[in-house]
Amino acid sequence: MRGIDLREMTELFAPPETFFDTTWLAEPDQLEALRDARLRAELRRASANPFHARRWARAGFDPASVRTAADLPAAPLYDVAAVRASIEAHPPFGEHQNFLLDGSTGARVYFSDGTTGRTRPTVNVPWDAEMYGVLTGRALWLAGLRPGDLVLNSWTYGTHAAAPFADAGARWVGCVQITASSGAVTPTVKQVELMRDYPVRSVLTFGTHLLNLAEAAAGMGLDPVADFTLRAFPGPSAGLGPKISAAWGVEAYESYGFNEVSYLGIECPARGGLHIQEDAFVVEVVDLETGDPVPDGQLGKVVVTSLWRRGGATVRFDSGDLSRLLPRQRCACGSWLRKMDYFQGRADNMVKLRGTNVWPEAIGKYVAACQDSNGEYHVTAHGQDHREELTVRVESPCDPRRRDEVAAALAGELKTHLGLRINVAVVAVGELDPLTGGGAKKKRFTDERPGCGV
Ligand SMILES: [Zn+2]
The missing domain is CATH 3.40.50.12780 (ANL, N-terminal domain)
Structure with missing residues (x-):
């Protein structure tokens, strides 16, 4: 070579x-x-x-x-x-x-x-x-990781670049790395055990997996804030930073x-x-x-x-x-x-709703900020002939009897910030997987208006 x-x-x-x-x-x-x-x-x-x-x-x-x-x-x-x-x-x-x-x-x-x-x-x-490593490593350093810090790389090693980028980035910082892949390869509970048994400073992965890990830790009787040695999460993205910080008690950064x-x-x-x-x-x-x-x-x-x-x-x-x-x-x-x-x-997800341009991801930002939701959502555009509607389905672990109340509160937030009436339906955790495809990069939008196949 x-x-x-x-x-x-x-x-x-x-x-x-x-x-x-x-x-x-x-x-x-x-x-x-x-x-x-x-x-x-x-x-x-x-x-x-x-x-x-x-x-x-x-x-x-x-x-x-x-x-x-x-x-x-x-x-x-x-x-x-x-x-x-x-x-x-x-x-x-x-x-x-x-x-x-x-x-x-x-x-x-x-x-x-x-x-x-x-x-x-x-x-x-x-x-x-190697340059991917240098550029990614800077993001890790900026989040507070330093030479010798132990990190868990929980990106899935597959055909895409996220796991090797994180791997190279951690190497350029000088971190000590445990390569776990996602929960499908190393069970989530096992990943929590690794985080508990070794002084892991960060987990490199996508936002929802960090939330899953916190939930698993709580399910194992551990306190995600007190029982771990985490320092920060660089670049989990998708607007979930505040939820991740609240779950683990450390800063999460966007990229x-x-x-x-x-x-x-x-x-x-x-x-x-x-x-x-x-x-x-x-x-x-x-x-x-x-x-x-x-x-x-x-x-x-x-x-x-x-x-x-x-x-x-x-x-x-x-x-x-x-x-x-x-x-x-x-x-x-x-x-x-x-x-x-x-x-x-995404520009190609733009929906012109009653004369106003709106993007499903803009809705996602308010879903992520909603206390009662786990941040998972899917938006559908439907209707025709100037009677177009947007419906956002949102996952929530709340009591099913509270779903209407949570939906009304979120619809009110969306109306205040986006100036649009958007239908909100609250569903159970996991119910959106068939629509979003699960995994790290989710499909957030379906256009059901006539002539708009997305
Ligand atoms: Zn700055």
Whole structure:
């Protein structure tokens, strides 16, 4: 196997231990100069990739015309449909990745979880696989993990990247790791026993599993707050942070990323959004319809350019995820790294309900905050001809006799915050699994309106 130059990597991209003394605290002009130099280099490199070269030629875009990130919107966007088309035309991995088959050794292929359509493969050459570790490791460090800390990796080892990302991230921090996988591999009770018998500082997994673990611990007669040595949970996402913190008595942090990019946005203890790892990414937010960049603070689709890949190249990938960029200012944590808002939903899940745009994930945020719910929900759009309705089904462990009361309270919250009347139905815990698919990445939305098959 051809080796990778780790010294070069750590000089370019500070590993967790040095990142927070250097890039994290750099002044805006330093950050922007670094980002822009990397962007120019990345565009030169990506020009050799036939997938991008062809798209750019077709759009009349000259990569040499880009001097700073402000010039980047001249490059055309591409989305998952373009990636899928490339994979179909140039199997098995698509033209943007096929050249890796000549000469790159030791690559790994991970598949997306597939929130929409068929899952798609991402090939990671050894450099890229290590970089996932560096970028993820920073998220773990920011949450308070340190060399020698014991962590339980409870992401499922499967075809997707979450478990190996967490694995590499823990290694780059210098943690001691127990690889458990999810409850289907190592029973939840056994995982709680591991957490009790060893000084585990964190469990790396998805939010609902952390809640399941707390429930299992209580069922075993243990006190999740007093009987464990936990320090924090980095990046459990899905807005469940407050529930997780309440269950375990330690901080839980949000993050943003996806299969092709790793953690690009990470939350610091000052909260108020996610710091973008600007030495490794350029993040833009664009209008849903025109694709033009929107002003800071305005909701739009997240567009990502990666500055660190050596295998494929990601230049202006339209993620279809909704968020907003926040103006650059010094955070209470001391960092000038720009922040983006938390994940606000999927653009393709948008429902226009009585003239107002609404996303199922926005509803999910209020479900997560509801004391009587376990945070599980599923939204259905139905009706026709200007009599469209949204119904959210919510799981709750409450006494069935209280369900109407819980539903009415949540409907009131949704009306207050979203300005819309949304039907709420409270159901038993586990009842939504057939609709959401269970697992880490759940289907939250079904469109039953005529002509809208999601
Ligand atoms: Zn901060």
